[in-house]
Structures are given as C-alpha cells and as structure tokens.
Amino acid sequence: MTIEAILKEDIQKAVQKHFDIAADDILLQPTKKEFEGFYTFVTFPLTKTARKSPAEIGQIIGEELAANSSVVSGFNVVQGFLNISLKDSTWLDLFGTILADGSFGSLPSNGQSVMVEFSSPNTNKPLHLGHLRNNFLGDSLSRILKASGYNVVKTCLVNDRGIHICKSMLAYRELGNGETPESSGIKGDHLAGKYYVLFDVEYKKQIKALVEQGMSDEEAAKKAPWILEAQKLLLLWENNDPETVALWQKMNSWVYEGFSQTYNKIGVGFDKTYYESDTYLLGKDIIEEGLQKGVFFKKADGSVWIDLTTEGLDEKLVLRGDGTSVYITQDLGTTELKNSDFGNDRYLWVVGNEQDYHFKVLFAILKRLGRTYADGCYHISYGMVDLPSGKMKSREGTVVDADDLVAQMVQTASDRTQELGKIDDFNSEEAKLLYNQLALGALKYFLLKVDPKKRMLFNPEESIDFQGHTGPFIQYTYARIRSIMRKAEQAGISSEVPGSSYSMHQAERELIFTLSQFPVKVVAAANEFAPSLISQYAFELAKVYNQFYAEVSIFSDPDPVAVRLRVALSGVVSETIRKSLGLMGIDVPERM
Numbered sequence: 001m002t003i004e005a006i007l008k009e010d011i012q013k014a015v016q017k018h019f020d021i022a023a024d025d026i027l028l029q030p031t032k033k034e035f036e037g038f039y040t041f042v043t044f045p046l047t048k049t050a051r052k053s054p055a056e057i058g059q060i061i062g063e064e065l066a067a068n069s070s071v072v073s074g075f076n077v078v079q080g081f082l083n084i085s086l087k088d089s090t091w092l093d094l095f096g097t098i099l100a101d102g103s104f105g106s107l108p109s110n111g112q113s114v115m116v117e118f119s120s121p122n123t124n125k126p127l128h129l130g131h132l133r134n135n136f137l138g139d140s141l142s143r144i145l146k147a148s149g150y151n152v153v154k155t156c157l158v159n160d161r162g163i164h165i166c167k168s169m170l171a172y173r174e175l176g177n178g179e180t181p182e183s184s185g186i187k188g189d190h191l192a193g194k195y196y197v198l199f200d201v202e203y204k205k206q207i208k209a210l211v212e213q214g215m216s217d218e219e220a221a222k223k224a225p226w227i228l229e230a231q232k233l234l235l236l237w238e239n240n241d242p243e244t245v246a247l248w249q250k251m252n253s254w255v256y257e258g259f260s261q262t263y264n265k266i267g268v269g270f271d272k273t274y275y276e277s278d279t280y281l282l283g284k285d286i287i288e289e290g291l292q293k294g295v296f297f298k299k300a301d302g303s304v305w306i307d308l309t310t311e312g313l314d315e316k317l318v319l320r321g322d323g324t325s326v327y328i329t330q331d332l333g334t335t336e337l338k339n340s341d342f343g344n345d346r347y348l349w350v351v352g353n354e355q356d357y358h359f360k361v362l363f364a365i366l367k368r369l370g371r372t373y374a375d376g377c378y379h380i381s382y383g384m385v386d387l388p389s390g391k392m393k394s395r396e397g398t399v400v401d402a403d404d405l406v407a408q409m410v411q412t413a414s415d416r417t418q419e420l421g422k423i424d425d426f427n428s429e430e431a432k433l434l435y436n437q438l439a440l441g442a443l444k445y446f447l448l449k450v451d452p453k454k455r456m457l458f459n460p461e462e463s464i465d466f467q468g469h470t471g472p473f474i475q476y477t478y479a480r481i482r483s484i485m486r487k488a489e490q491a492g493i494s495s496e497v498p499g500s501s502y503s504m505h506q507a508e509r510e511l512i513f514t515l516s517q518f519p520v521k522v523v524a525a526a527n528e529f530a531p532s533l534i535s536q537y538a539f540e541l542a543k544v545y546n547q548f549y550a551e552v553s554i555f556s557d558p559d560p561v562a563v564r565l566r567v568a569l570s571g572v573v574s575e576t577i578r579k580s581l582g583l584m585g586i587d588v589p590e591r592m
Contacts, residue, residue, distance in 0.1 A: 282333025
C-alpha cells in the first residue's frame with residue numbers, strides 16, 4: 001500500500017468514527033511550501049454533513065491521525081486545510097521501496113495501445129522551428145505514454161503532394177539548370193525549400209505586373225502565369241504523367257534524405273510513415289458509404305456535404321462537385337487505414353491549433369459514421385512558436401530552419417561551456433558530445449516546458465542558460481550528482497537505508513517526498529497529454545536536490561549512517577533526473 005492509500009484509509013476511518021460519514025472519495029494534495037507538512041486534506045466539503053467548521057473538522061481528524069495512524073507524526077490546521085506530517089520510519093520505508101524498484105517511474109502494461117501521429121512535414125521545405133515543437137511534443141508524448149503502460153506506435157503523415165509541392169517543382173524546372181544537392185552542396189530539403197521561395201518571388205512579380213495592367217489583386221493572383229502552370233502540373237501529376245512524376249520523385253528523394261538527417265540529429269523516429277500521395281484518394285469509398293447511410297447529402301452541383309450544426313459546427317464539404325477530394329476526405333480514409341493497420345485503442349494527432357476546427361469536424365463525422373474508434377481520437381493542439389523578430393513565413397523564406405537553429409544552439413553551448421572553463425580535460429569527441437547534449441537539451445526543454453496549448457516565444461539565448469528553468473540547469477545538476485557518486489565509489493561508500501531509529505533532516509524528507517511524486521507525474525502527464533508536467537517535475541527535483549546539497553553534508557558528516565543514506569539519495573535522484581529528461585528525449589552528460 002502507498003503512503004497516500006494508507007492516509008486516505010485512515011482519514012476515512014476518522015471521518016466515519018467522529019462524524020458517522022462514509023467519505024468514499026478522499027482527495028490529498030501536496031502541502032504548500034509555506035506550511036509544515038507534506039500532504040493536505042481539504043475539509044470544506046465535510047462542513048455541511050458534519051455540522052462543524054472546517055477548522056474544527058481538521059483538528060478532530062488530525063488528532064485522530066496523530067493518535068492512531070501508523071504513518072502520521074503530527075499535523076497543523078490552517079482554516080479548512082489539514083496539513084499532515086509523516087514519521088521518519090515512514091519516509092525511510094518509502095525510500096527503501098523506491099531504491100529497490102528498478103522500474104521506478106515505469107508502470108506495467110495497461111493492455112491499451114495508442115498511436116501518436118506527429119511531424120507532418122511538407123516536401124517543399126525543410127523542417128523549421130514550428131516543426132521542432134511538433135516533433136518534440138509527439139516524441140515526448142510517445143515516451144510518456146509508453147512509461148505509463150501503453151503500447152505506443154509512432155507515425156508520421158508526409159504531405160508530399162498538392163499545389164505547394166508543384167510550386168517547388170515548377171520553380172526548379174524553370175530555374176534549376178540541373179542543380180542537385182551534390183552539385184550545390186545544399187542539403188536536399190533545403191534545396192527544395194530554396195525553389196519554393198523562388199516560386200513566391202516570381203509569382204509576386206507576375207501579380208504586380210498584371211495589377212499594373214489594370215487587373216485587381218484578386219484576379220491577378222488567380223491568373224498569374226506561374227500559378228496557372230503549377231495547377232497544370234498538379235493535374236499532370238494526378239494523371240500520372242511520366243515526366244511530372246519523375247521530377248516529383250527526384251525532388252522528394254532529396255527531401256527525404258534531408259529529413260532523415262534532421263530526424264537523426266534531433267533524436268526522433270517513427271514506426272510507420274504514411275504518404276499523402278498514397279492516401280489522398282482513400283476517403284472516397286467512405287463518402288459513398290456515408291451517402292448510402294444518409295450521413296452525407298449531395299447539392300445540385302454534385303458536391304457532397306454533411307450538416308454538423310447539431311454538434312455546434314457548420315455544414316462541411318466532404319467531396320467537390322467534380323469528384324476531387326478535400327482534406328477531410330483524405331483524413332477520413334487515412335484514419336480508416338491506420339485503424340485497419342494497427343487497431344489502436346487511442347489515436348492522437350499532434351497538429352497546430354490552426355487545425356482545431358478541422359479535427360472537431362473529422363471526429364464528428366467519424367462518430368456519425370458509427371466508427372467504434374471515434375471516441376478514442378484526440379487532437380493534441382499546440383500553439384505556434386514566435387521569435388523576438390516575429391512570425392515565420394515559409395514561402396517568404398523567413399522561417400527559422402531547424403538545422404540552422406540546432407547548429408546555432410551547439411555553437412552557443414560550446415561558447416558558454418568554454419567560458420566557464422570546466423572541461424579542459426575533455427578530448428574533442430567528448431566536448432563535441434557534451435555540446436550536442438546541452439544544445440538539444442536546451443532546445444527540447446524550452447519548447448516542452450510550456451503548456452502545449454499556449455503560443456510561445458522562443459529565445460535561444462535564454463534557453464541555454466545554466467541557471468534557472470532550463471534544460472542545462474537540470475543536466476548540470478545530474479552531472480554534479482554523478483561526480484558525487486564517482487567519489488563515493490572511489491571511497492568505497494555504499495548506499496544504505498538506515499533503521500527506524502535514524503533521525504532525519506528535513507532536506508532528506510523533502511527529497512524523498514519529491515522522488516515519490518515521479519510516478520504520479522508520469523501518469524498525470526499521460527492522462528493530460530502534457531509533457532510540460534514532466535519538465536516542471538524535473539526542474540523541481542533538481543531544485544530540491546540543490547537545496548539538500550546546500551543544507552547537509554554528504555561526505556563529511558560524522559555519522560556514517562547519514563553518509564550512506566545521502567549517497568543512496570543522490571544516486572536515486574540522478575537516476576530519476578535521467579528518466580525524467582529521457583521522457584522528453586533529452587540525454588544527460590556524465591560530466592560537465
């Protein structure tokens with residue numbers, strides 16, 4: 001039984017004994033830092049039936065616990081909040097359990113499976129800062145869900161077709177002169193992105209020329225030669241024109257090689273990759289099924305729609321009058337395919353919040369169609385990432401490229417570390433590994449520590465600070481502890497949990513309590529789809545350990561029992577930091 005379970009049972013007995021109330025749902029919360037205690041029971045809900053003030057109820061229950069609970073050492077009441085302190089023997093028993101648990105923080109299988117789809121790159125441009133937030137969220141969620149007992153499948157849907165792809169193809173066809181990644185020395189996805197930007201430059205010139213000839217802006221945008229030509233290319237591709245398909249395949253192969261390099265660099269991978277070019281026609285059979293069931297209806301022009309006003313949405317087009325697909329058609333088919341391939345209990349889409357309405361429509365249609373998996377579908381919506389310089393725009397070439405940003409972060413990590421002058425004994429390979437660990441740790445932590453739903457401002461300089469709420473601060477704490485553990489090993493000091501007569505320091509109690517919350521945070525992060533809960537926990541654990549380190553002596557305490565306990569505590573903290581950061585895809589350095 002956990003401490004929380006014992007406390008809840010003891011409180012239930014106290015409430016039954018003194019107020020004759022069957023309190024089935026006892027809720028405990030961590031005590032606020034300004035008050036003594038570790039667990040708090042809120043008494044306000046009992047006032048009506050107990051017919052006493054919240055403070056009186058707290059006092060009565062507290063006295064009962066102090067007298068008869070096997071784990072409670074004392075209490076204090078602040079208005080309707082009963083703050084509970086625990087016996088040292090309870091803390092030591094709890095730490096002994098944590099120390100012996102090799103799988104601490106990882107729950108057994110719950111028999112449930114979940115698919116996490118993330119990344120969703122376009123083959124007309126390289127990955128950028130916004131993609132990094134997407135990839136880090138998807139990867140971290142996958143790790144957290146796996147740790148909480150789910151069987152996880154990571155998937156990616158590549159947007160490899162459509163008018164935006166044809167824009168890059170057209171610009172390359174007209175301006176490329178046979179340029180390749182090899183001949184230019186430009187990474188393949190960057191090369192495709194270069195021509196996407198060049199298309200936009202030429203397109204704007206053509207619009208301006210037509211406007212000067214008397215056209216409206218709107219008409220000029222529709223009749224500019226290059227947009228008409230890009231639309232022709234799309235039709236040729238859809239009709240499987242050999243020359244067009246060959247160009248498409250060539251440019252996409254460059255991009256995939258570039259993507260692969262970036263994914264390897266940032267430590268992200270997938271179990272299955274789907275391609276829009278393979279799935280965009282799949283939904284048409286579902287549309288026909290829906291027409292037969294009366295879920296969809298046709299308008300006079302032959303287009304197919306669904307009325308979702310009863311769900312608080314609008315009428316939605318699901319198939320054009322000419323029989324061509326729209327995005328929702330494709331997503332219906334792709335979702336059906338994913339379910340057929342894996343049959344998961346849950347499906348998660350990590351997609352920016354500009355698609356909130358789209359996913360509401362998708363899930364509503366799946367429910368109308370009677371798909372049994374519809375209730376297990378979730379959109380993990382996240383806010384955009386801005387920079388101090390403003391919003392990014394791919395077609396104008398103002399995005400922050402992922403590769404460039406990672407390289408910049410590595411250089412900053414190198415500069416900051418060398419300024420501190422603490423790695424003079426590192427060889428070049430060790431230093432290079434450290435700079436990469438710090439750079440990606442800073443980048444991932446900064447993008448994951450914010451609630452996914454919030455729009456955020458990314459500041460590279462702030463993210464790599466070795467103090468404060470940053471990845472490098474937590475990595476540094478880990479490296480400091482590893483140094484302590486090496487010293488303990490050299491001195492032959494073993495880890496040991498003392499007997500019940502040991503009188504604990506408050507810093508030791510704080511540390512054990514914080515450690516005990518790790519599995520709780522993993523479950524909460526999985527249930528709420530919120531890696532930010534893990535980042536906050538890792539930061540809190542590092543802070544509590546540094547406070548412990550400042551308040552107690554580890555090696556020079558005259559009591560060898562205290563030394564062995566503090567070495568044991570340090571070892572478990574380092575392992576828990578490693579696991580916490582690992583859930584965010586962040587590596588930890590053994591030395592800094």
